[in-house]
Amino acid sequence: MKKDFLTLEDLTAEEMHALLLRAADLKAGKDQSACPLIGKSIGLLFDKTSTRTRISFQTGIYQLGAQAIYINTKDLQLGRGETLEDTAKVLARYLHGIVIRTYAHDTIEKLAANADIPVINGLTDLHHPCQALADMLTVWEKKGGLKDVRMAYIGDGNNVANSLLEAALLTGLDLVIACPQGYEPDKKIYERVLSAGARVRIISDPAEAARDADVLYTDVWISMGQEREIERRKKIFRNYQINGKLLSLAKPGAVVMHCLPAHRGEEITDEVIDSPQSVVIDQAENRLHTQKALLERLIR
Ligand code: CP
Ligand code: NVA
Numbered sequence: 001m002k003k004d005f006l007t008l009e010d011l012t013a014e015e016m017h018a019l020l021l022r023a024a025d026l027k028a029g030k031d032q033s034a035c036p037l038i039g040k041s042i043g044l045l046f047d048k049t050s051t052r053t054r055i056s057f058q059t060g061i062y063q064l065g066a067q068a069i070y071i072n073t074k075d076l077q078l079g080r081g082e083t084l085e086d087t088a089k090v091l092a093r094y095l096h097g098i099v100i101r102t103y104a105h106d107t108i109e110k111l112a113a114n115a116d117i118p119v120i121n122g123l124t125d126l127h128h129p130c131q132a133l134a135d136m137l138t139v140w141e142k143k144g145g146l147k148d149v150r151m152a153y154i155g156d157g158n159n160v161a162n163s164l165l166e167a168a169l170l171t172g173l174d175l176v177i178a179c180p181q182g183y184e185p186d187k188k189i190y191e192r193v194l195s196a197g198a199r200v201r202i203i204s205d206p207a208e209a210a211r212d213a214d215v216l217y218t219d220v221w222i223s224m225g226q227e228r229e230i231e232r233r234k235k236i237f238r239n240y241q242i243n244g245k246l247l248s249l250a251k252p253g254a255v256v257m258h259c260l261p262a263h264r265g266e267e268i269t270d271e272v273i274d275s276p277q278s279v280v281i282d283q284a285e286n287r288l289h290t291q292k293a294l295l296e297r298l299i300r
Contacts, residue, residue, distance in 0.1 A: 003298050004112045004119045006105075008129040008166035015297075016170045020137050023286070023293040027137075035065025037299055040096040044070045046122070047102040048224045052260060053122045053130065056287040057099050064295055066096070073102070088114035097299045103225055118298040125159060125225060126186060131259045132163035133294065134286035135217075136171055141286075142255045142279055143214055147172030148199075152209035152250070153217045154178050155240045155267050156233075157185035157202070160219045160259050165189050169198035176201045178209035180236050206240055210249040217257040218242045218267045234266070243269045247277065255279045 004010060011019065025031070042061050044054060054070065061068040073079070078087055084107065091098060092115040100108050100119060105126035112119040121129050136146060143149045151168075153161055157179045165185055168175040177185060177200070184190070184202050194200055203209060210216055221237040222230050242256060256268075256278045264270050273280060 002116060002118050002300070005129060005294060005298060006108055006112060006119065006121045007127045008132050008163050008170060010129075011170065013170045016133075016136070019133065019290065019293045019297060020140060022296065023133075023137050023289040024141075026292050027286070027289040036296055037061070037096070038065035040066035040299060041094065042066055042068050042097040042099065042295070042299065043091055043095045044068055044122070045073050045076075045098060045100040045102075046070070047073045047100075048123065050101055050122070052284050052287050053099075053101060056284075057122065057291055060288050060292040060295060064292060066295075066299070069095070084110050085114045087111075089116075092116045097295070118300075120294065120298065123159060125223070126162060127166075128159040128163045128259070129166070130287065130291055130294070131160055132167040133290040134283055135164065135257060135259070136167050136173075137286045137290050138257065138279055138283045139173070139215055139255075141282070148174050149215060150174045150176070150213045150251075151215040151217055152176050152178065152206075152213035153219075154206045154209060154242055154246070155218045155237060156221055156223065157183050158219060158223050161185045162189050164217070165193050165198065165200055168200050169193040169196055172199065174199045176203060176209040176213070178203050178206040178240065180204060180240065183236065206246060207249055210246045213250040213254055215255055215257055216242050216247060216250055219259050220261070220263050221267055222263075237267070241267055241269065242272050244271050247272055247275075257283055260284055 058068040088111045097118045099122045101122040103125050105124040162185050221233045258280045262268055
């Protein structure tokens with residue numbers, strides 16, 4: 001049976017561990033000549049802009065021997081009224097997998113339900129699981145493990161925060177999320193991972209979250225699709241910035257993470273993102289290695 005990757009919880013803790021080990025091997029250059037996906041075609045359906053997700057998937061797919069077909073969904077007949085169900089069924093006759101970036105999470109659920117090929121979530125309004133995979137590899141590399149590593153996520157309880165909550169459940173990461181009231185992560189996800197034993201907390205004070213953290217993480221205050229809320233969000237999130245003062249509260253060897261793209265001067269200062277403690281470029285690189293490990297697992 002085909003396997004999708006719509007949220008991080010489509011993997012068990014053991015599968016996630018194995019996937020990170022495999023990604024580390026691929027990164028180290030093991031099996032460099034292996035092309036397990038030779039002759040296959042993978043569609044990249046994007047409703048939103050992307051630098052890292054699109055290019056890392058396209059490159060990784062090529063390195064595994066397959067071809068990537070990038071499709072701006074505006075160019076599909078979907079825009080002229082063809083249903084998502086028909087689109088999914090037809091694409092499954094040509095392709096061996098689909099990576100999709102879109103708005104509503106139920107769009108990818110519907111796509112996956114109708115396509116008899118693996119569907120990979122390249123970001124929805126609710127989840128960004130491919131990002132969380134790369135993030136976990138990065139923390140592992142920088143901190144020597146994941147269990148009990150203290151991560152403070154400062155900012156909007158968005159798709160990235162939701163996937164980090166699921167990552168905490170699968171890895172034992174000790175995650176504190178500091179966000180303004182009313183901008184918390186998805187309640188259902190939070191309550192589910194908490195009751196399943198994840199070490200997660202949601203608070204509102206960024207300083208309390210940052211104190212003694214091993215990792216400080218942030219993301220934009222305004223996600224794709226929220227452009228109408230720019231002015232209001234800029235006011236609400238003003239104090240949720242990773243700057244030198246906040247970083248000084250973390251452990252001396254703490255690392256700073258950001259999924260990128262960053263809005264410098266908003267959620268993070270130049271001083272911090274360009275400092276030696278920032279690992280954002282390694283994090284972006286790890287998208288490539290973790291997604292190759294994921295594709296190897298899913299595409300048949
Ligand atoms: N982090 C991330 O998903 O970046 P892109 O939006 O550039 O793909
Ligand atoms: N939360 C951001 C992540 C971008 C990679 C967004 O959805 O726009």
